[in-house]
Amino acid sequence: MIDTLAMFDSTDVHVAEVTIKGNNRTKDIIIERELQEAYQATNFLELVRALDAAKERLRALNVFKSVEIEVDTWKVNGMDEVYVPGKLVQLNVQCVEKNITEMNAGGFYSRNDFNGKLSATFRNTFGYAEELTTGFVM
Numbered sequence: 001m002i003d004t005l006a007m008f009d010s011t012d013v014h015v016a017e018v019t020i021k022g023n024n025r026t027k028d029i030i031i032e033r034e035l036q037e038a039y040q041a042t043n044f045l046e047l048v049r050a051l052d053a054a055k056e057r058l059r060a061l062n063v064f065k066s067v068e069i070e071v072d073t074w075k076v077n078g079m080d081e082v083y084v085p086g087k088l089v090q091l092n093v094q095c096v097e098k099n100i101t102e103m104n105a106g107g108f109y110s111r112n113d114f115n116g117k118l119s120a121t122f123r124n125t126f127g128y129a130e131e132l133t134t135g136f137v138m
Contacts, residue, residue: 011043012043014042014087015035015090015091016074017074017090018032018093019091020032021092022095023097024097025097025100025125026124028129030128034057036056037090047071054069061089062098063097063098063124066095067095069093070091072089073087074088074089086117100122100124101121103118104117104119105117105119115138117135117138120134
């Protein structure tokens with residue numbers, strides 16, 4: 001019986017290239033930073049685990065609606081690489097960014113009193129996964 005997990009664990013891989021699409025505001029370096037463990041993976045199982053962790057970290061930045069990472073064979077000028085020690089792979093990252101602004105307003109009125117709050121959150125304005133929140137209370 002073939003142990004599938006052991007087979008993946010022993011398959012040497014190395015990340016040769018990363019292609020990132022869908023990041024209109026987010027800088028590539030922000031996404032690449034979260035992929036560092038994947039760059040260091042030496043076998044397929046390590047790579048899969050590192051990519052799962054990277055996707056969670058990218059989602060935690062709270063700037064993406066979705067993030068998908070696909071592992072593909074590395075291609076040079078459109079042709080598959082013929083021979084390399086270990087298997088070189090290409091990572092294709094496809095992301096969809098969230099809206100840049102979020103506005104919230106609320107109020108409470110009683111007989112002689114009115115309380116209100118207005119706030120605005122700006123996400124990823126400069127492309128570095130930053131979040132700026134401002135508000136006004138009356």
